[in-house]
Amino acid sequence: MIPRPAAPSWRASGSPMSLTRQDVEKIAHLARLSITDVEMPVYVKSLSSIVDFVAELSKAATDSVEPMAHPLAGQSQRLRADTVTETDLHEKYQANAPSVQAGLYVVPRVIE
């Protein structure tokens, strides 16, 4: 088993968490997630522990290493002919939408 890593050296001494409530509020907003007041302290604690845990990566020597985005080397994106292959199925697809009018998705008013 991998031992749980010690707190990273860059964490401010005396700070019990590597992320603050303000940090998590900002992340939640970037991710478009409403987080309740009850949930918030749980996320501050668990996200801090995850950030500490993955900080172990900083120990690896990677200076000359190319980042790897895809597990199979040499795969390139395929192109296809620019021809119509789909029929119009919008009614079928929109059957799953919360609110539709005249083939359009309905959302709260955006422009006053």
Added chain:
Amino acid sequence: MPHNLSIGELAERLARKETSSTELTRHFLARIERLNPPLNAIITLTAEQALAAAGAADRRRAAGESGPLLGIPLIHKDIFCTDGVRTSCGSRMLDNFISPYDATVVARLKSAGAVMLGKANMDEFAMGSSNETSWYGPVRNPWNTAKVPGGSSGGSAAATAARLAPFATGTDTGGSIRQPAALTGVTGVKPTYGRVSRFGIVAFASSLDQAGVFARSAADAAVVLAAMAGFDPLDSTSVDAPVPDYAAALDTPLKGLKIGLLREFFDGLEARNAALIHDAIAVYRSLGAETREVSLPNLPLSVPTYYVVAPAECSSNLSRFDGVRFGHRCAAPKDLMDLYERSRGEGFGAEVKRRIMTGTYVLSAGYFDAYYLKAQKVRRLITDDFRAAFEQVDLLIGPTTPTPAFDIGAKIDDPITMYLNDIYTIGANLAGLPGLSMPCGFVDDLPMGLQLIGPHFAESRLLNAAHRFQLATDWHRRAPRGYQ
């Protein structure tokens, strides 16, 4: 009883007209009705469609068609889109989602004549190692209902172990087939990245996700994988390479096969678990395989690497759930931002929100290089370690999990402890390698899994090695009490 027969035996009986797909389908549907309630392995039963599909399979056979899966029942993990059937992905977000199309895996198994009985419970959006994060409640392990079945494909694993179907589909992003297969005593195969189409699978981490199979033996898994695998123009990462005849390669003798013992997998492994793995290695030696120790020095970094890469990709993939086009929408949104934030806040469970936020953090300005780019570099180091190992050996062997199934509730409040369940399985996902788990003994009356990892596209070799082990042992024939 039909539920203890292999897929091959069932196919023979169908071919000899000793039974029909309709009869088999009724048998398994009755088992699900009787045995599923305490397990909660199946969350959508499609009895009517199953009987219609079984009737169609019987007519195909009567018309002279044959095939190894024609008329054989199965259960799909609820991450696979199924035309006209709810595809929830274990989430409140998709509780009302009726898929308008079939995933390629679903379509392929359908055209092979396999009969879907229903959809299996799973960790929400495949994020979990215990099947406790499902909106539909936890799945219980048929070997001991106080224990988890593993995750994320916990419903598929429990259903296969409880003989609710001859086989089930699953997906594996960090161990989600192999870990639950180990914890429930069945055989689980995670193919090479790109081997099986991802089209119509609700996306979690697109550079890691791969579909595979749960069965009660490697021989059964070989038949199913042959039907699932192959090029699909609808999946841009699908690999255009022929699918070998997995069944034909099963019996190849293992004499001279070079098996590597992954040193890092044995560090700190509890003695009783390690003893089972060493017993299995002794079986391989008796079958003529050569074993040697190999080291993958960067492998201990695979869990932290995964918990940067997978959440990053999930935060991007799950941005599609916006409360506008499909899925949950909050009541009375006051503006568009409120609609997005509350629909997502209500529709996603705690672990999914934690992963989305982790991913958002590691991709955000100022942290991208330190976390995401760094993890991608370490991912390459780990992949290079595997490549070097496969220059010395044909297969790698080790445990699938550090422990047998744990108690429901034991780890759910501590994400890091939960994440470390996948310590032995994540490496194969990062490198895109095929992996297999099969039962190799018991600790405290709970099954333990033996894991085999092969080079890219070596599924045949994995299935062959597993089949020869299963000819020499009977661990895979054990059934949990009450489900024989």
